[in-house]
Amino acid sequence: MTPRQRRVTLVVGILVGVSAAVALAVRAMNENVMFFFDPTQVASGEAPIDKRFRLGGMVRPGTVVREPGALEMSFVVTDFQKDVPVKYSGIVPDLFRENQGVVAHGRLGADGTFVADEILAKHDENYMPPEVARAIKEKHGGVMPVNPDVRSVPRT
Amino acid sequence: MDWTWFHKFGSPPHVYRLAGLLTPWFAWPAALLILGALYGGLVLAPPDYQQGDGFRIIYVHAPSAWLAVMIYAVMATAAGVGLIWRMKVAHAVAASCAGVGAWFTVVSLLTGMLWGKPMWGTYWVWDPRLTAQLILFFLYLGYMGLRASIDDTSRADRASAVLALVGVVNLPIIRYSVEWWNSIHQAPSVMKMDRPSMPFDMLAPLLAMLLGFTLYFGAVLLIRLRAEILRRERNASWIREELT
Numbered sequence: 001m002t003p004r005q006r007r008v009t010l011v012v013g014i015l016v017g018v019s020a021a022v023a024l025a026v027r028a029m030n031e032n033v034m035f036f037f038d039p040t041q042v043a044s045g046e047a048p049i050d051k052r053f054r055l056g057g058m059v060r061p062g063t064v065v066r067e068p069g070a071l072e073m074s075f076v077v078t079d080f081q082k083d084v085p086v087k088y089s090g091i092v093p094d095l096f097r098e099n100q101g102v103v104a105h106g107r108l109g110a111d112g113t114f115v116a117d118e119i120l121a122k123h124d125e126n127y128m129p130p131e132v133a134r135a136i137k138e139k140h141g142g143v144m145p146v147n148p149d150v151r152s153v154p155r156t
Numbered sequence: 157m158d159w160t161w162f163h164k165f166g167s168p169p170h171v172y173r174l175a176g177l178l179t180p181w182f183a184w185p186a187a188l189l190i191l192g193a194l195y196g197g198l199v200l201a202p203p204d205y206q207q208g209d210g211f212r213i214i215y216v217h218a219p220s221a222w223l224a225v226m227i228y229a230v231m232a233t234a235a236g237v238g239l240i241w242r243m244k245v246a247h248a249v250a251a252s253c254a255g256v257g258a259w260f261t262v263v264s265l266l267t268g269m270l271w272g273k274p275m276w277g278t279y280w281v282w283d284p285r286l287t288a289q290l291i292l293f294f295l296y297l298g299y300m301g302l303r304a305s306i307d308d309t310s311r312a313d314r315a316s317a318v319l320a321l322v323g324v325v326n327l328p329i330i331r332y333s334v335e336w337w338n339s340i341h342q343a344p345s346v347m348k349m350d351r352p353s354m355p356f357d358m359l360a361p362l363l364a365m366l367l368g369f370t371l372y373f374g375a376v377l378l379i380r381l382r383a384e385i386l387r388r389e390r391n392a393s394w395i396r397e398e399l400t
Contacts, residue, residue, distance in 0.1 A: 093277030129202030
């Protein structure tokens with residue numbers, strides 16, 4: 001091997017070696033890298049039931065109930081396969097609304113209700129002006145679909 | 157085939173002069189594009205249906221984050237070329253990239269935090285995407301720190317090039333973190349195979365800003381490269397001729 005070929009081998013070796021090491025490490029820690037568990041994972045027992053964990057999913061439309069005059073509220077988090085009821089007391093972020101992503105941090109109670117002490121809103125990757133949102137909602141019976149085609153609406 | 161033009165890139169005086177000639181061709185379009193994209197993004201683009209005007213931070217946040225990753229790729233490529241072909245100019249390019257990349261990473265992290273507070277409800281969470289981007293920042297810092305700690309330039313070049321190559325593994329992790337794992341960060345709106353998830357009047361300023369930031373990086377890289385070459389060749393005779 002010429003010295004240059006040796007250096008090429010060195011560079012390729014570093015890239016391959018480090019990638020393999022990191023891939024294995026990440027695979028081993030996969031569960032800890034997950035920022036949240038979805039309701040299906042909770043139902044199948046993958047989530048650490050005895051510890052605090054984060055539950056993520058969509059807020060099922062029509063399930064948000066607020067106590068009048070109090071901060072207590074409840075709603076259902078769904079991934080369209082399984083549902084988990086959530087209880088929370090506090091202020092929710094502006095983006096918290098029905099059919100939007102949400103990440104709740106707390107504990108799963110014995111009755112299957114998730115008691116959250118922190119609610120974060122998860123924004124999706126769709127951006128659109130209000131009139132486009134209105135038009136898409138109208139086309140889908142008043143609800144924003146999960147993967148809307150934001151460019152399907154002709155702009156004036 | 158005649159490879160003279162390629163081998164000329166190994167010659168510091170040639171690259172020094174070429175970089176000086178090219179700088180305005182990057183700087184002026186960059187300034188015009190960034191100003192136009194700012195006007196397009198902050199004034200012309202419609203507000204988002206959920207985030208209102210708050211979404212406009214994307215026009216700084218997303219291009220900075222893309223540049224942070226892209227500059228690292230440029231830096232690692234230059235470092236690899238320098239390592240394999242023993243090319244001093246390539247090492248100089250890598251060294252000139254680090255500072256710019258680190259600043260774009262800082263901008264992406266800070267603008268992300270400012271957006272995260274009102275939208276997610278928190279400035280920071282230890283989410284895979286956010287953590288990987290923070291690691292990118294530390295990689296840049298480590299690269300610069302390692303260079304600064306070795307006095308001999310050619311040894312600093314080789315040691316830091318290895319570090320730059322090791323860090324490449326973080327780039328696909330940043331890009332795919334939102335797909336491999338559950339993340340609070342949204343999936344890509346633009347940099348994906350599918351159609352972009354925003355209408356044209358929101359998208360156009362974003363792409364203009366991305367191009368503007370890229371050209372800005374090109375201009376700053378050329379200026380920094382000239383300074384780096386001057387520093388390295390400070391005892392060479394061509395510099396005395398160049399500057400008199």
